[in-house]
Amino acid sequence: MRKIRVLVVDDTVVIRRVVSEVLNEDPEIEVVGVAANGIIALAKMSHLTPDLVILDVEMPELDGLQTLAQLRPAYPSTPVIMFSALTEAGASATLEALALGATDYFPKPSSVNGLEESRNVIRNRLIPAIKSLARLEPIASRPTPTVVSTVSSEANSNKTEPLPEVQILAIGVSTGGPNALLELFQSFPSDFPVPIVIVQHMPPMFTKMLAERLTTNSRIRVSEAQHGHPLVTGHALIAPGDYHLTLRKMGLKVFAELNQNPPENSCRPAVDPLFRSVASIYGSGALALVLTGMGQDGLRGCEQIRETGGQILVQDEASSVVWGMPGAVAKAGLAHKVLPLSLCGTEIVQRVKARRGGR
Known part of the structure; x- marks a missing residue:
C-alpha cells in the first residue's frame, strides 16, 4: 500500500x-x-x-x-x-x-x-x-446524494399515525462540523419551536467562537452552554470544549449540566452522554441528528433514543467530510432517514412543526 x-x-x-x-x-x-x-x-x-x-x-x-x-x-x-x-x-x-x-x-x-x-x-x-x-475518495467518485429511509416501518407509520411531537433537537457532529452547522442553521426559521442542544468536537475557546459565528449568520441564537442554563425554545446550546453536556429535569423545566467526567470515544465533549440524557428526559419527543465526523461517537446514544421512541436523522456519505459518525448510525439501522446536508434543515423543520399546525 x-x-x-x-x-x-x-x-x-x-x-x-x-x-x-x-x-x-x-x-x-x-x-x-x-x-x-x-x-x-x-x-x-x-x-x-x-x-x-x-x-x-x-x-x-x-x-x-x-x-x-x-x-x-x-x-x-x-x-x-x-x-x-x-x-x-x-x-x-x-x-x-x-x-x-x-x-x-x-x-x-x-x-x-x-x-x-x-x-x-x-x-x-x-x-x-x-x-x-x-x-x-475524490468527490466525483463518491456516492450520489440520495434520501434513504433506513427504518422500514417509518413509511408505513407515516400513513397510519402521526410521528411523535418533537420536543427537542439534539445534534452530534465532528470533522467538517462548523460548516455543516452553518448551512443547517441558515435553513432554520426564527420561530424554531423547540430548544436545540449540540455537541461539536472542539477544544475550549473554539466552541465559544463557533456559537458566535452561528448566531451572527443565522436566525437562531446560539450560546456556549453554562452549568444550570435553562433550555429555551428556539435557542441553541453548544457544549463547551473539554466539558460533557448533559440535561437535567427539575419540575417542568430542563437545565444544562456540565461535567468533566472521563472522555467517551476519546472525546470530551462527547455526543453519547448528551444523547443518553436527551433520551431519558424526552423519550419519544427527541429528534437526533448526526452529522459529519470521524469515529462512532453518538452511536450508543442513538440506540437509547431509538429504544425510547425518538427519531433519528443522519447526514449521507456524499455530503459528509467523513462518514464515520453518521455512517455508524446508518449501518446499525438506527436512522429513520439518511439525507444530504442540503435537505436536513427542511426535514427537521417539517418534523418539529408536524404536530403544531405549522406554527
Missing part, C-alpha cells in the same frame, strides 16, 4: 521536527516535505504532490489563511488540516480557514505539557485524522 504523503507547513522549527518525526514513525505515512511559510509551501505543492497538508495558521510572509486561499483553487480535493493555537485569535482564524475550505483543524502542539505529551497527542489524535481524511 502506498504511503500517505504529507507536507508540514509551520514557521517553528521545533514543531516541524516533532510532527515530522512522529508522523514518519507510522508505516502508513511519509512526510515528503516541510515549509516555513506559505510561499515555500505553494512552491513545493506541484512537485511533492502531497496527499494531505498540515498548515499553520500564524506564519510570516504568507500566513495560513492567505496560503489556503491560493492553495484551494489549484488543489481543491487535497485535505488541509490547520494547526491553530488555543487562543481566541487562533479559534477565530481557524473557523475562517474552515470557511475557506480547510478540511479539519488541530490544536498546535506546545511545550506546556511537555514534548512527550505532544508526541502522544500527535500519535493518538492527529495520525488517525490524517489516515481518515487522506483516504477519502
Whole structure:
C-alpha cells in the first residue's frame, strides 16, 4: 500500500521536527516535505504532490489563511488540516480557514505539557485524522446524494399515525462540523419551536467562537452552554470544549449540566452522554441528528433514543467530510432517514412543526 504523503507547513522549527518525526514513525505515512511559510509551501505543492497538508495558521510572509486561499483553487480535493493555537485569535482564524475550505483543524502542539505529551497527542489524535481524511475518495467518485429511509416501518407509520411531537433537537457532529452547522442553521426559521442542544468536537475557546459565528449568520441564537442554563425554545446550546453536556429535569423545566467526567470515544465533549440524557428526559419527543465526523461517537446514544421512541436523522456519505459518525448510525439501522446536508434543515423543520399546525 502506498504511503500517505504529507507536507508540514509551520514557521517553528521545533514543531516541524516533532510532527515530522512522529508522523514518519507510522508505516502508513511519509512526510515528503516541510515549509516555513506559505510561499515555500505553494512552491513545493506541484512537485511533492502531497496527499494531505498540515498548515499553520500564524506564519510570516504568507500566513495560513492567505496560503489556503491560493492553495484551494489549484488543489481543491487535497485535505488541509490547520494547526491553530488555543487562543481566541487562533479559534477565530481557524473557523475562517474552515470557511475557506480547510478540511479539519488541530490544536498546535506546545511545550506546556511537555514534548512527550505532544508526541502522544500527535500519535493518538492527529495520525488517525490524517489516515481518515487522506483516504477519502475524490468527490466525483463518491456516492450520489440520495434520501434513504433506513427504518422500514417509518413509511408505513407515516400513513397510519402521526410521528411523535418533537420536543427537542439534539445534534452530534465532528470533522467538517462548523460548516455543516452553518448551512443547517441558515435553513432554520426564527420561530424554531423547540430548544436545540449540540455537541461539536472542539477544544475550549473554539466552541465559544463557533456559537458566535452561528448566531451572527443565522436566525437562531446560539450560546456556549453554562452549568444550570435553562433550555429555551428556539435557542441553541453548544457544549463547551473539554466539558460533557448533559440535561437535567427539575419540575417542568430542563437545565444544562456540565461535567468533566472521563472522555467517551476519546472525546470530551462527547455526543453519547448528551444523547443518553436527551433520551431519558424526552423519550419519544427527541429528534437526533448526526452529522459529519470521524469515529462512532453518538452511536450508543442513538440506540437509547431509538429504544425510547425518538427519531433519528443522519447526514449521507456524499455530503459528509467523513462518514464515520453518521455512517455508524446508518449501518446499525438506527436512522429513520439518511439525507444530504442540503435537505436536513427542511426535514427537521417539517418534523418539529408536524404536530403544531405549522406554527
